[in-house]
């Protein structure tokens with residue numbers, strides 16, 4: 001995986017971690033307006049990054065949520081997240 | 090329905106083949122306090138929760154546990170995929186190899202297959218939320234024992250991250266229990 005691709009993925013992982021945290025928090029604090037405002041802000045940021053990543057490297061979410069690019073072929077199956085984690089020493 | 094996002098929730102790495110460590114970590118894949126049990130427990134308990142927000146919490150934590158299941162699978166897979174037969178024998182993973190080669194299967198560290206008897210779905214929301222809180226503590230303890238056993242600093246980093254999540258889940262389930270208890274108490278009086 002290229003350095004740019006990995007960096008963009010890290011950014012997505014970090015921002016999505018925040019949205020997961022906020023969503024769980026809102027499940028038990030639904031009246032908390034500032035957590036809701038943060039959730040909206042981070043969700044918007046996350047959408048932009050996921051779209052950016054999917055255009056460059058293929059869809060990040062399946063079933064039509066992020067699309068393929070016609071000229072680039074079917075890229076969903078290109079690589080899987082459990083590959084290349086450094087098993088072979 | 091569920092959507093698959095083609096990335097790990099947290100970036101994990103392993104230093105090299107280590108079937109002995111994989112043999113222990115697999116318990117968080119298919120063991121009594123592992124991620125499969127966690128996910129299935131929450132996702133099946135959610136239907137009978139009286140509060141919408143608790144249904145939401147069980148849906149969201151149950152979904153996050155699926156992401157953790159994938160992380161544990163990625164660790165085990167990468168720890169055994171390049172291990173030699175000699176290494177597998179030395180690690181005592183040969184009985185597992187006899188049944189599954191290097192494939193992922195839902196067992197605990199001793200090789201016992203996953204069973205729905207690991208989880209409960211009682212219908213009483215107070216009972217179920219107490220089970221969920223206990224389950225998070227049991228998962229935390231297991232990650233701590235695995236951290237004790239780990240001789241790969243990269244794997245230890247992943248285990249520490251997973252351990253932290255159990256603490257957050259425990260906190261949220263505790264809050265859900267208070268809200269549910271208040272709701273049930275109010276229902277009694279009015």
Ligand SMILES: [Fe+2]
Pocket residue numbers: 127154225228254255258
């Ligand atoms: Fe958990």
